[in-house]
Amino acid sequence: MAHCIVPEAEEILEKEFKVLDKGFVRLVDYLGSDDRIVQAARVSYGDGTQTVTKDEALIDYLMRQQHTSPFEQVVFTFHLKMPIFIARQWVRHRMGRINEISGRLSVMKEEFYVPDIKNIDPQKKDKLERALEPLEPEEAEKIQKEFVKGQKKSYEAYKSLIESGLAREIARINLPLSLYTEFYWQMDLNNLFHFLKLRLDTHAQLEMREYAKTILNIVRKVCPVATASFENVMLKSVSFNGEEIVALRKVLSGETNPLSGKKLDRFLTKVKNGLQL
Ligand SMILES: Cc1cc2nc3c(=O)[nH]c(=O)nc-3n(C[C@H](O)[C@H](O)[C@H](O)COP(=O)(O)OP(=O)(O)OC[C@H]3O[C@@H](n4cnc5c(N)ncnc54)[C@H](O)[C@@H]3O)c2cc1C
Structure with a gap:
C-alpha cells in the first residue's frame, strides 16, 4: 500500500495549537498511520498473520506484547515553540531529531514565558514537585511581576549589546531560561509513546505536561487505534513488583x-x- 493519508490529520496539518502563554505545537508532517503499523507487522509475521484478521486487534496485540518495531514505521514532524527550560527537558529524549533556531544567526525575540498566577506554586517539602496548596493570589501576582521585570531587564541588556555590535552568540548568554525557543522535532511513534508515558505523568513538570497533552491529541488524529491502545495498555496501566x-x-x-x-x-x-x- 502506498502513502497513507488520514483525513483527520490532513485537517490539522500546519495548524498551531497554543500551549502556555506564547508557545505552540504544530504538526508539520506525518509518515504512516494505523494502516502502516498493520502492514509492517504483517511483513514481520509472514504466514503467521493468517489468523489475525482484525487490524485493531493486531495493533492491540502488538502493544500488549511490546512488539514495538511496527510502531517505529510511523514518523511525525512537529514545529514546537516552548520556553528554554522545557526544551532542556525535551532534548533528553534522545531518539528525536531536532533542528532549532540559532541564537548565533538570529536575534532572539523578546518572548518570555510568564506563568499564570494559578501556576506560581510553593515548593513541596522534601519532594521534587510543586505543593498542591497554591500561594495567596496577591503573593503570586507579586512574583509574576518580578519575573516580568527580570525578563525585561535582561532583554534590554541583550538588545543594547547587540546594538553596540557585540556578536549575537555572546550577547545572548545572560538571557534567562524563560526565553522562548523554536525547533522542528521528528520522532517515531514508538519513542513518542514512550515520551508521552513519561511526560504526561504527574511527576513531570506542569508546563511539560501541557505540551505532552497537545501532542497526544495530535497523535490521536493520525493513529486513533494505536493511540487508544497505548492509552489503555501503557498510559493507564500500573506495574506491581x-x-x-x-x-x-x-x-x-x-x-x-x-x-x-x-x-x-x-x-x-x-x-x-x-x-x-
Ligand atoms: C519526571 C522526570 C524527572 C526527571 N528528572 C531528571 C533529573 O533530575 N536529571 C536528569 O538528568 N534527568 C532527568 N529526567 C530525564 C530522564 O532521566 C531521561 O533522560 C528522560 O526521561 C529520557 O528518557 P529515556 O532515556 O527513556 O528516553 P529516550 O532518550 O527518548 O530513549 C528512548 C529509549 O531508547 C533507548 N535508548 C536511548 N538511548 C540509549 C542509549 N544510549 N543506550 C541504550 N538505550 C538507549 C532506551 O530504551 C530508552 O528508554 C527526568 C525525566 C522525567 C520524566
Whole structure:
C-alpha cells in the first residue's frame, strides 16, 4: 500500500495549537498511520498473520506484547515553540531529531514565558514537585511581576549589546531560561509513546505536561487505534513488583496485606492511582 493519508490529520496539518502563554505545537508532517503499523507487522509475521484478521486487534496485540518495531514505521514532524527550560527537558529524549533556531544567526525575540498566577506554586517539602496548596493570589501576582521585570531587564541588556555590535552568540548568554525557543522535532511513534508515558505523568513538570497533552491529541488524529491502545495498555496501566503481586493475591483471597510502612504506602498509591485513571 502506498502513502497513507488520514483525513483527520490532513485537517490539522500546519495548524498551531497554543500551549502556555506564547508557545505552540504544530504538526508539520506525518509518515504512516494505523494502516502502516498493520502492514509492517504483517511483513514481520509472514504466514503467521493468517489468523489475525482484525487490524485493531493486531495493533492491540502488538502493544500488549511490546512488539514495538511496527510502531517505529510511523514518523511525525512537529514545529514546537516552548520556553528554554522545557526544551532542556525535551532534548533528553534522545531518539528525536531536532533542528532549532540559532541564537548565533538570529536575534532572539523578546518572548518570555510568564506563568499564570494559578501556576506560581510553593515548593513541596522534601519532594521534587510543586505543593498542591497554591500561594495567596496577591503573593503570586507579586512574583509574576518580578519575573516580568527580570525578563525585561535582561532583554534590554541583550538588545543594547547587540546594538553596540557585540556578536549575537555572546550577547545572548545572560538571557534567562524563560526565553522562548523554536525547533522542528521528528520522532517515531514508538519513542513518542514512550515520551508521552513519561511526560504526561504527574511527576513531570506542569508546563511539560501541557505540551505532552497537545501532542497526544495530535497523535490521536493520525493513529486513533494505536493511540487508544497505548492509552489503555501503557498510559493507564500500573506495574506491581513481586512483593506487591503477592500482597495483591493475599488481599484478593481475604488475607491480611503483608506489606507495611513505605512499601504499603507505595502499593496503596499504585492501586489508588490505577483506579483513578
Ligand atoms: C519526571 C522526570 C524527572 C526527571 N528528572 C531528571 C533529573 O533530575 N536529571 C536528569 O538528568 N534527568 C532527568 N529526567 C530525564 C530522564 O532521566 C531521561 O533522560 C528522560 O526521561 C529520557 O528518557 P529515556 O532515556 O527513556 O528516553 P529516550 O532518550 O527518548 O530513549 C528512548 C529509549 O531508547 C533507548 N535508548 C536511548 N538511548 C540509549 C542509549 N544510549 N543506550 C541504550 N538505550 C538507549 C532506551 O530504551 C530508552 O528508554 C527526568 C525525566 C522525567 C520524566
